[in-house]
Amino acid sequence: MHHIISKYKFIGLVAPPLRISYIAAVLEKNEIDVKIIDASAxxxxxxxxxxxxxxISPDVVAITSLTPTIEQALETARITKSILPESKVILGGxxxxxxxxxxLENEFLDVIIMEKENTLF
Structure with missing residues (x-):
């Protein structure tokens, strides 16, 4: 099961994680279970x-980040690896x-997705 976590709230704005939602839709279309956790919202x-x-004990956790949210994204990755060291943690945005x-120097990140993450899966 794949799970997507978003910590995407800054300067008083809560914005939906649209790009990661598109990825989730593609995964679901291919019969892969997905759960989005928009932790900030x-x-x-x-x-x-x-x-x-x-x-939920996910096998894969995908996190999205902009520059203002990178520290939250890294903390989410660190927490994930501390709980589930075998899970793959993907960071995009x-x-x-x-x-x-x-x-990639962070030991709690396994994969970095650049630009067109919606074409990965």
């Missing part, structure tokens, strides 16, 4: 997010596209 704290990750070399 749900106003989940780190503890609640960790409990949800533990509960505009910030990772331009800083992928630096980001």
């Amino acid at each position: 749900m106003e989940m704290d780190w503890y609640e997010l960790a409990k949800e990750i533990e509960k 505009y910030h990772p596209t331009f800083t992928f070399k630096e980001l």
